[in-house]
Amino acid sequence: MGKNKAFDVLVVGDLNVDLIMNKINKMPQIGEEQRADEMDLVMGGSTAIFASNIAKLGSKTEFMCKLGDDSFGRFLLKEMEKQGVNTESIITDPELRTGATIIFFIEEDRMMVTYPGAMEHLSSNEISDDILGSARHIHTSAIFFQPKLKEGLADLFRRAKKLGLSTSMDTQWDPEENWDLGLEEILPHLDFFLPNEEEFIRLAGKPDLESALDSVAHFNTCFVIKRGAKGAMMFQNGEKKSIDSLPIPEIIDTIGAGDSFNAGFIHAYLNGKEMETCLNEGNRTAAVSTMAAGGVDGIISYEQVCETAKNLKT
Numbered sequence: 001m002g003k004n005k006a007f008d009v010l011v012v013g014d015l016n017v018d019l020i021m022n023k024i025n026k027m028p029q030i031g032e033e034q035r036a037d038e039m040d041l042v043m044g045g046s047t048a049i050f051a052s053n054i055a056k057l058g059s060k061t062e063f064m065c066k067l068g069d070d071s072f073g074r075f076l077l078k079e080m081e082k083q084g085v086n087t088e089s090i091i092t093d094p095e096l097r098t099g100a101t102i103i104f105f106i107e108e109d110r111m112m113v114t115y116p117g118a119m120e121h122l123s124s125n126e127i128s129d130d131i132l133g134s135a136r137h138i139h140t141s142a143i144f145f146q147p148k149l150k151e152g153l154a155d156l157f158r159r160a161k162k163l164g165l166s167t168s169m170d171t172q173w174d175p176e177e178n179w180d181l182g183l184e185e186i187l188p189h190l191d192f193f194l195p196n197e198e199e200f201i202r203l204a205g206k207p208d209l210e211s212a213l214d215s216v217a218h219f220n221t222c223f224v225i226k227r228g229a230k231g232a233m234m235f236q237n238g239e240k241k242s243i244d245s246l247p248i249p250e251i252i253d254t255i256g257a258g259d260s261f262n263a264g265f266i267h268a269y270l271n272g273k274e275m276e277t278c279l280n281e282g283n284r285t286a287a288v289s290t291m292a293a294g295g296v297d298g299i300i301s302y303e304q305v306c307e308t309a310k311n312l313k314t
């Protein structure tokens with residue numbers, strides 16, 4: 001697989017703004033107004049967090065999505081570039097508006113409203129062979145927020161494999177809980193499937209993890225199932241390997257921990273590491289991500305992740 005390609009990873013998926021309202025004393029009832037003592041506007045989206053973090057680990061990364069021709073869209077392009085991610089393939093569509101999530105934090109809990117906007121409109125046939133051929137690997141996530149991409153996903157991965165790319169996918173939660181991904185059509189073209197445990201069980205339509213794994217054992221795909229504080233499990237060709245999560249002295253939040261895991265794992269894979277090392281590197285990148293607020297700021301570089309994770313060993 002050509003090391004001479006322009007990019008290590010082509011990341012396709014969700015990129016939107018998160019408007020965070022924090023320190024709200026009391027949630028307003030309909031018709032009321034309340035005060036928030038903190039506010040932030042940041043880059044959001046599961047796939048965007050993956051792209052940003054794998055770029056900081058050292059993979060040459062390009063991002064592909066649709067944005068509106070608006071101030072949120074321009075803000076996101078700048079933020080992506082600041083993280084070292086190439087944005088030249090991103091489509092700006094003046095007919096569409098860039099998506100946004102408003103997040104209300106109340107004590108330990110949160111409430112979110114999302115307007116998906118432009119991200120719903122990217123179709124898999126807009127990802128040309130030229131764009132696919134520019135990278136060694138393709139990754140996507142948040143697929144249930146991207147119905148047009150979902151429709152052509154099996155074919156996109158099939159084309160990618162034909163062009164010599166390796167392929168990976170996370171799904172994130174299905175807000176409509178239909179879980180109608182067409183997994184059987186996708187898995188023959190997918191090298192790494194990286195959902196969390198709950199998502200995987202629902203996608204497989206089985207009552208528990210064991211029976212969900214049994215139902216996909218005939219595929220060659222490497223399944224990497226994230227299990228929150230319980231760590232993660234890797235499953236391929238009937239062989240299982242589990243890893244405990246690292247002990248974190250003080251978790252700030254687990255936003256983007258799953259995407260940071262994916263970034264650490266795929267970065268290791270693209271550097272020719274053994275599968276077990278990829279699992280370890282995913283786990284420790286996720287751990288380091290929980291030690292800072294949000295999904296992006298905790299990861300600075302590969303060296304920083306190694307140094308920080310060293311001190312987490314029991």
Ligand SMILES: Nc1ncnc2c1ncn2[C@@H]1O[C@H](COP(=O)(O)OP(=O)(O)OP(=O)(O)O)[C@@H](O)[C@H]1O
Pocket residue numbers: 172195196197226227228229230231232245246247248251254255256257258259260261282283284286287290
């Ligand atoms: N409490 C914790 N302590 C240590 N590590 C954790 C903890 N929670 C999560 N992690 C790490 O983060 C990884 C991913 O977590 P999780 O299973 O929550 O993924 P996810 O649901 O996909 O996350 P996301 O919310 O980013 O989508 C875990 O496999 C583990 O390595």
Ligand SMILES: [Mg+2]
Pocket residue numbers: 170172195196258259
């Ligand atoms: Mg996840």
